[in-house]
Each structure stands twice: as structure tokens, then as C-alpha cells.
Amino acid sequence: MKKMQGCETNGTSRNIRIVAPVVLILALLAWFGIGIAYAAVSKTGGTLTFGTENDFAGFEVLKSSSRLAINGSIAANTIMEPLFRMDTEDNLIPVLGLSLEQSDDGKTWTVKLRKNINFHDGTPFNADAVVHHWNRMLNPENKFRGRAAMGPIVSVTKVDETTIQYNLKHPWLPFKRVISGTRGLINLIPSSKSVDAGNQDRAPMGTGPFKLQEWKSGDAFTVVKNPDYWGKGLPYLDKIVFKPMTDSQTRYASLQSGQAGIIWMDRGNLINKAKADSLLNVYFSEDNGAEIFILNTSAPPLDDVNVRRALAHSHNQERQVKMVYKDSIPVVHHPFGNQCECNDDGYREYNPDKARELLADYGKPVELEVLHSNSKRGRDIGEITQQLFKDVGVTANPAGFDFGPVIKKVISGKYQLSTWRISSRADQGPALFLTLHSKSRANFSHYNKPEMDKLLVAQRMETDPKRRTEILCQISRLINDDVPILYRGGMRSHVITTNKVEGLSSMKNGIVRLESVWLNK
Amino acid sequence: MQILGKKALRFVLVVLAVSALTFLLINLLPGDVAYIVGGEESTPADIEAIRKNLGLDQNIVARYLTWLKNAASGDLGESYLSREPVLGTIIDRLPVTLELLIVSQCMALILALPFGIVGAYRSNSVVDRLVNGIGFATLSIPSFVMALLTIYLFSIKLRWLPATGYVALSANISANLKSFVLPGLSIAMIEWVVLMRVLRSDMITTLGQNYILMAKAKGLPPWRVLLQHALRPSSFTLITVLGIQIGRHLGEAVIVETIFALPGIGRLLIDSIYARDYQMVQGCVLFITIGYVIINSLVDLLYTVLDPRIRTEDGHAG
Numbered sequence: 001m002k003k004m005q006g007c008e009t010n011g012t013s014r015n016i017r018i019v020a021p022v023v024l025i026l027a028l029l030a031w032f033g034i035g036i037a038y039a040a041v042s043k044t045g046g047t048l049t050f051g052t053e054n055d056f057a058g059f060e061v062l063k064s065s066s067r068l069a070i071n072g073s074i075a076a077n078t079i080m081e082p083l084f085r086m087d088t089e090d091n092l093i094p095v096l097g098l099s100l101e102q103s104d105d106g107k108t109w110t111v112k113l114r115k116n117i118n119f120h121d122g123t124p125f126n127a128d129a130v131v132h133h134w135n136r137m138l139n140p141e142n143k144f145r146g147r148a149a150m151g152p153i154v155s156v157t158k159v160d161e162t163t164i165q166y167n168l169k170h171p172w173l174p175f176k177r178v179i180s181g182t183r184g185l186i187n188l189i190p191s192s193k194s195v196d197a198g199n200q201d202r203a204p205m206g207t208g209p210f211k212l213q214e215w216k217s218g219d220a221f222t223v224v225k226n227p228d229y230w231g232k233g234l235p236y237l238d239k240i241v242f243k244p245m246t247d248s249q250t251r252y253a254s255l256q257s258g259q260a261g262i263i264w265m266d267r268g269n270l271i272n273k274a275k276a277d278s279l280l281n282v283y284f285s286e287d288n289g290a291e292i293f294i295l296n297t298s299a300p301p302l303d304d305v306n307v308r309r310a311l312a313h314s315h316n317q318e319r320q321v322k323m324v325y326k327d328s329i330p331v332v333h334h335p336f337g338n339q340c341e342c343n344d345d346g347y348r349e350y351n352p353d354k355a356r357e358l359l360a361d362y363g364k365p366v367e368l369e370v371l372h373s374n375s376k377r378g379r380d381i382g383e384i385t386q387q388l389f390k391d392v393g394v395t396a397n398p399a400g401f402d403f404g405p406v407i408k409k410v411i412s413g414k415y416q417l418s419t420w421r422i423s424s425r426a427d428q429g430p431a432l433f434l435t436l437h438s439k440s441r442a443n444f445s446h447y448n449k450p451e452m453d454k455l456l457v458a459q460r461m462e463t464d465p466k467r468r469t470e471i472l473c474q475i476s477r478l479i480n481d482d483v484p485i486l487y488r489g490g491m492r493s494h495v496i497t498t499n500k501v502e503g504l505s506s507m508k509n510g511i512v513r514l515e516s517v518w519l520n521k
Numbered sequence: 522m523q524i525l526g527k528k529a530l531r532f533v534l535v536v537l538a539v540s541a542l543t544f545l546l547i548n549l550l551p552g553d554v555a556y557i558v559g560g561e562e563s564t565p566a567d568i569e570a571i572r573k574n575l576g577l578d579q580n581i582v583a584r585y586l587t588w589l590k591n592a593a594s595g596d597l598g599e600s601y602l603s604r605e606p607v608l609g610t611i612i613d614r615l616p617v618t619l620e621l622l623i624v625s626q627c628m629a630l631i632l633a634l635p636f637g638i639v640g641a642y643r644s645n646s647v648v649d650r651l652v653n654g655i656g657f658a659t660l661s662i663p664s665f666v667m668a669l670l671t672i673y674l675f676s677i678k679l680r681w682l683p684a685t686g687y688v689a690l691s692a693n694i695s696a697n698l699k700s701f702v703l704p705g706l707s708i709a710m711i712e713w714v715v716l717m718r719v720l721r722s723d724m725i726t727t728l729g730q731n732y733i734l735m736a737k738a739k740g741l742p743p744w745r746v747l748l749q750h751a752l753r754p755s756s757f758t759l760i761t762v763l764g765i766q767i768g769r770h771l772g773e774a775v776i777v778e779t780i781f782a783l784p785g786i787g788r789l790l791i792d793s794i795y796a797r798d799y800q801m802v803q804g805c806v807l808f809i810t811i812g813y814v815i816i817n818s819l820v821d822l823l824y825t826v827l828d829p830r831i832r833t834e835d836g837h838a839g
Contacts, residue, residue: 049686051782055792057602145559145567201604217603217610218792219687219784245685245782246792249669254782257676259686404797405551411565421561434562441564 046519047239048501050074051251051263055218055244060201061137061185062144070493070510071264073183075242078223078514079120080188080206083111083130084180086426088285088506092176096125096189096207106171106463109179113162117230119191120211127158132192134166146186148442149430151178151460171463174427181426183509209235209515218244229515236503236518255280255496261519262497262504262512268326274496281499285507287424287491288337291329293370293385294410294420297484298446301366302416308483310358310366311417312348314392315385319350321489324380332490334476335422335432342473346480355392367395371409371418374400381419381488410444420444424491424509429459432475436484447484532814536807540592543806544585547799553577554601554797575601588803597804602796607804610789615808617687617785621708621777622770624701626763628709629716633759636713637720638747641755644725656714664773668707668780675703685782704781708773712766719762723755730754753827760827764820768813 052071058064059076083097092100098112117125134156137144152169159165168175181187191205199205204212209231210223221242225235243260245251248267252274254260265271274280293315301307317331333347334340359366370385372378382398389396396417401409409415425431433456434440438448455475462468479485493510503516555571556563563571572578579587591598597607636656640649659667676684682703688696727733728751736746774787786805793801 051685055603058604063604143567143570145563216613216784217605218614218789243685243782246788247780247782250672250685250780250782253672253677253684254686257672257680257684259683401551402795402797404553404556404795407556407559407561407563408551408553410561411556411563411568423562431562441566442562 043236043503043518045236045238046521047241048237048262048514048517048519049254049260050240050242050514051245051254051260052242053244053248053251053264053266054246056215056221056242058201059185059190059204060195061133061146061188061190062142063201064146064185070183071242073185073510074264074512074514075221075223076185076188076204077182077208077511078210078240079204079208079212080185080190081208082180082182082187082189083113084176085182086177086180086508088508090177092180096130100176107168109166109168109175110159111164111166113164114230115162117207118228119193119207120205120226121191121193123191123193125189125207126161127164129192130164130189131156131158132195133189136195137186146184148434149178149186149425151175151430170461172460173463173465173468174429177426178430181509182511183425210237210240213239231515235515237514240514252496255498258498261501262495262517265494265496266328268324268328271328271494271496272326279499281497281501281504282494283497283504283507283512284492284494285510286330286337287493287509288335288339288428289422289424289491290332290335291488291491292335292420292422293417293486293488294445295417295484295486296413296415296444296446297448297482298413299416301362301364301368304362305482306358306362307366309348310355310362310392311389311394312480312483312486313351313355313358314388314394315486316350316388317487317489319388320381320384323384324377325489328494329492330490332487333480334472335428335487336472336476337424337428337490339428340469340472342469342476344477345473346477348480348483352392359393365395366393368397368416370396370398371406371415372398372400373406373419374402378419413444413446419488420485422485424493426509429472432456433460436475436479445484447482449478449482452478452482528818535814536810537589539810540589540803540807541585543803544581544588544799547794547797547802548581550797554799557796557798558602588800592803592807597807598800600793600801601798602793602801607800610801611786611804611808614784614786614789616690617783618771618774618778618787620690620697620701621704621774621783621785622767624698624705625708625712625770625773626767628705629713629766630763632709632713633716633720637717637759638724638752640717640721641724641728641751642743642747644721649721652717656717659710660714662711664707664711665776665780667710668704668777671703671707672780687781687783700781700783704777704783707777707780708770711773715762715766716759719758720755723758724751727751727755756827757824760820760823764817767816771809 054069054071056072056075081095083095084100085093085095087093096114096117098114101110113127113130119125136142137147138150138153138155151174152172153166154169155167157165157167179187188206190200194200194203194205202215209226209229211226213222213224215221222239224239225237229235245254248265248270251260251263252270255263271282274282295302295308297303297308321327321329321331333345334342370382372382378400382400386396386398406418410418410420422428422431422435434442436447436452437443437456438453452475455471455478459468459471459475462471493507495512497504500520501517502520503518505513505516555568555575555577558571559567576584588598595608599606600610636652640652643649672684675682683700687700690697733746733751736750771787774785775791778785778788779791786808790802790805793805
């Protein structure tokens, strides 16, 4: 400022020559500064409406199951936080945990926790809160249905106020991946006070960037900015309103007309429509898991492996993906997603001639009931499958039911072939163990193969990543060889936003992180 | 008093019959709520535990009697899925469905009354034929198609009205009314035609009566003849149909509330049926039954207001 005053008072041309560029630079800096400041300011504030496909089922982990669904998980992640997250490259990102160390014998993992953080109800986040949460899930008396996903974790103990230890039965390679998964409620730490008071299910409390303002069942689940959030400058939005919009056309129309800023979408035709619309953006994550047909291998005719193989050759996954999902999901040969790359997965390609050959060897007519959901998508699947099977001489009778009856028939073993799903999760190992091990109570295909049992145990115990990948590939080959399941497509999660929504960071397993989102006004 | 007593007895019998039938039907549907609660990853042991926890391991008669006993004291139980009190949830959702009902019926009447009157006054004229033609065209469109068409036109193309985004009346009156225009219209566009046709037909008959000829002979202007002398006696069937339509309204509400994401009883009912949430379904059906009976009783009362002869007959009877 002094230099500028000198310039004005002296009035010499030399001074002007020196000062003018300085003034210009200062002015430019000021302009940029204002610009940057304005940009920072403009990021904050506003309300985002998120159109979900259903209302949420509740946020108490012991009562939860797959009912929470992906949209509920997204909302839960705005309120509660995990110890760690994983990025798309499988690098661990500290959240409420700061560091993770494995003991020499591989059976203990020590986590240092972040200090000076409070839950929304004012209670402190500390080792007690983490231990309380985990041991409730691990306590056999609580009969937590997600217990199997925790593999060999036996207990979680407090070391000091900000340190905890996970104690495992044996070293477990997927441990890091499992404790950093943010789908479902297992890794999201709730307030112990809220849990003990029985409030967590309908009024979830966490340490997250947003806190629950109001939940009007069937109407809106509203979260507002947590002013005491530990993440500096976050979140940007003042409020997020999750609105259940069951009908996908209405959800899409709400986005087009501006009532919603972001919507969840799994309808291929609308995803493709949004991709062609310059006013909308489509974000997606490639997840593991798969849409499948589950085959009852314990009852004729599917107890004959040649019949199952014939169905695999007559089943055209590419056509299913194209016609049912409009190419919005990938074709898959195994349920591991990017978790493993197998050079030889033994996938049985569409080959009707081969199918006819195998059926001729079987020598008897094959007639099947194909269970599917009552929705339009379910009916499409039933009709396409009927046509594909008919081409090779198999009579398929599609039978549409609501979600509940389909589950009941499959769980009680009163089915032949049904639409089913291998859900996306942090690691598929524990789930596959449940699905395919002959001694598992959740082996609904009743598949029984000692070789598979050995592989499933081996993948659990293996600590070398390369060797485990090879075991997973062997499992894939065996699945494709024996055909207890047929793939109908992979898992890919989509959200669509208007072009006013910015800052959507990477999605993982369908979870969109909303604390870094802002509205471009 | 005797009539009221009879009506009350009939009311109780209707409610008992409907609740028993609903309980039976929902329990006969394949699949139960335990499978929905447990999801695809449950084991048979998990399902058994859930069933026990929800009391579904008891037989159907015992469960119905327990429900009935609790319902008599005003406790409709808890939703199996959300674990919220059924009564509280229904009361929360009731204003939405009631408002949709009122808005849609008002819209239907606003369309039906003038066109019905004009149609009767100028029957078989060009206007009458045109209105009838348009009416039958809209009548043949299912409510879900009508809903999607209105969303496309008014929400996406013209951007005049919201496709979704229910706002409570207490929060913002203007936004609330806006959020009900399209859902109301989707129902009204189908229902107005029936009302219009019924009114037109009755009014044509009324306009042929001697007292109307007398009124015309006295030199009364047509609007006075139509509105003061012909409309009231021509509206009995209209009122009856309106009462029936209000009862039928719930069928439309299920669809319209789903499409427009309105948190009303129709959507609650359909979601609960899909989820086999017996408690919630029972509660909703009980409410709807009571509502239906009350509305039809009100329609009966309205006759006496509209037609003094019925009052007199009642008086004699009483």
C-alpha cells in the first residue's frame, strides 16, 4: 500500500513503470483470491433431494439384514462412520481409525482411534464405543444374522481409551477389506447410548458429517449438516432429504423436473436415457457379486450334472444382459468382480448344439419351473429363459411371485431353478462359503462336492494374496463346471444427478459419499 | 335411537367380518414376513427365530383373537418391518389420503357440474357431444397412464407443477396444494365423466317436470331454473355415485400415491401387502372399512338434507 501511495505522490514515469505491473499483479491476485474465496463459499449450503427406490428399514445392526438395501446404506453413511474406508484401488483410508497394525502371528490387528470426537448425542467416541458395537454383533446370544461375514473375528478388546484390538481365530487375508466395507451397518459405529436406549433403529446416532433431523416413514428421511463435524470444512450441503420414490419412472421424472438432484437407478432404459441427456450425469461403481439363477442340485432333473451343464450352454447371459438390463450391467464369469482376475475361469459359453448333445446323453425330457419375481423385469427374465431353454428342447414354466414367496421357496428347497443374487460385499469369500459349502445351512442349491469344500476352507486360511486369488479362480472354475448357479449379469450400481450436483467422489460397492457433494448454483 | 342402534350393530358386524376376512386372506398368501425380514441370506434357523420373535409361530386363530382383543382397546400393534406403532403410522398417513380424496373429488365435481348441466340443457348439441366424446376418451385412460401423462406434460415439459415432493399442509400451504394438483387431476380426469353423465341424465329427466315448465313460464332466467330448481332434485344419484367413488378412491390412491410418491394410506397398504406386514395391512383395512361405512352413512344423511320428503318419511317412521 505504501509503495502505491509513493507512486501517486511522486508522479514520475519510472515509478509508474515499476508500480503499474505491481498494481496489476496485486489486482489479479485479489481477483483470483476473491474468485477462490467465492468458489469456496459457493460450495457450501443448499438442500439436496435424493430419490431412493424404497423407504429405509431401520438402522439397528442386530435387526438389520439385506432389507437395509443399498439406499439405506447410503443414508447410514451420512450419519455414521467406519474406522476405515477403502478407495477404488483398495488403499485403506483412515476415518475414525488412524492406523492399523497386524501382529507377527497375524491373529491380532491393533487400531489407533481418532481422538476428541463426539457422537451427535454428545457422548465421546472412544474404544468403548467400538468394542460395544463389535461385541454385540459377535455375541452368539444376539444371533446376529450377518455374523458369518465377519469370518474368524472372535472378539474386539479395548487396549486403552483410543486403541482397540481385533482378535482372530487365524490370520485372515480379507480382514482389511472386510472392516472397511461401508455397505450395511457392520462397520458403521453407532452411539452406544443410543443403542442401549433402543433408539438407534429409528433415530440413528453416529459421528458422521450429517445428523438426523426427522424421519417421516414413507415420506422423507432428512439429515442436516453436523456443525461439529471433525472433517474440516465438510460437509458442504446444509441438508439432504432422502425421498422414497418406488416407481422408477417417477424418480426419473423428478430428476428431470428438478424435484430431485440425485436418484438411485437400476433400470437400464432410464440409465441409457440419462447418458444421452446433456443435463444429467450418470455415475456408477463396478461391484462384485452377481445376478444369478440358483439351481436345486438335490432334485431331479437338476441333480444330474449334464442337465445343469446343458442349461449353462443354452443360457445366453449376453442376451439377458442386453434385453433385460439394456447393457447397464456387465457380463460376468465369476462373482468376484475386480477382486480377482482369472485367466481360465471355465465359463460355459452359449452353445445350443452342445446343450442338445448333453441333453441327448441324459435321455429324458426335461421340464422345469423357473421362479422369478412378479415385476416386469422378473417376467422378462422368465420369458427370455423360457425361449432359450425351448430352443434346446427344455420345457421351462416361468412362475412369478412376490419377493417373500420366492425366498421362502428357495430357502425351504421347494424349487428347481430361481432368480437369486450374490450380493455385493467387501469380500465374497465368507458369503461363498455359506452359499456353496456342503455343511452350510445357507447352501440353498444343496450343492455337495468335497473338492469345493476344500477350496472354500483353503481360501479362508490362505494368507498369500496371489495364492488366494488362484484358489478363488479354482472355485470359479468348479462353479462353472458343476453349474450350481448360472450368471445373469454382474453388479454395477448407478446414480444419476442433475448437472447442478458437483463433487461426487468415487463410488464403491454402490455407496455414494455425500459429504463432499455441493450444489452448483 | 333404534335406527342408530341398528346402524351401530351393523357397523360392528361389518368391521368384524372384514377384519376376519382380511386376516385370513393375507395369511393365505404364499410367503410370510419372516422371509422379507430375513432376506436372501437367512438360514432356515434364522427364519424360525424371526417367526418366533414376531409371534408368527402361533396358529392363525390365536393370532387373530389376540389382534382383535388389542384392537378393541385401541392397540393395533407394531409393524413387523418398521417396528413403528400401526395406529401412529396410519394417523400420520391419513391426512395425505384424505387431502388427495378431497382435492380429486372437488376437481371431478368442478368438471362434472358445469358440463353435466350444460349437457342436459343443450342435450345432443355440438357442445354436449364434444364433452361426451372427451369424457369417454379420458375415462378409457387408466389412472397410471393419466398420471404419467400429466407428469410428462405439466412437470417435465412445462415445469409448472412438481412430479413428486409432497409438502405437508402445515409446512407450506401453497407448496402443499401444488403437490396435490397432478395426483388429484389424475384421479379426477377419470371420475368426472361418471359424475357428469349421471347428473346430465337425471337433469334431463328433471327438466321435463311440470314445475320446471312452470318456472320457465314464469319467465325465470335459465340459470335460475337450472341451478335453483333443477340441480338439487337431480343430484341424488350424483351423491350416491360420489359416495361409492370415494370408497373406490382407495383403489386409485394405491396407484396414484405410488406414482407421485405421496406418503398416504394407499401406498402404505400396498407396500405392507407386498411385505406381508400383516399387522399393518390389518390396521389399514380396519381404517378403510370404518371410513367407508362412515362415508356411506353420511351420504344417507345427506339425502335427508337434499330431499325434504325423506325427512318427512323418517319423521313418520320415527
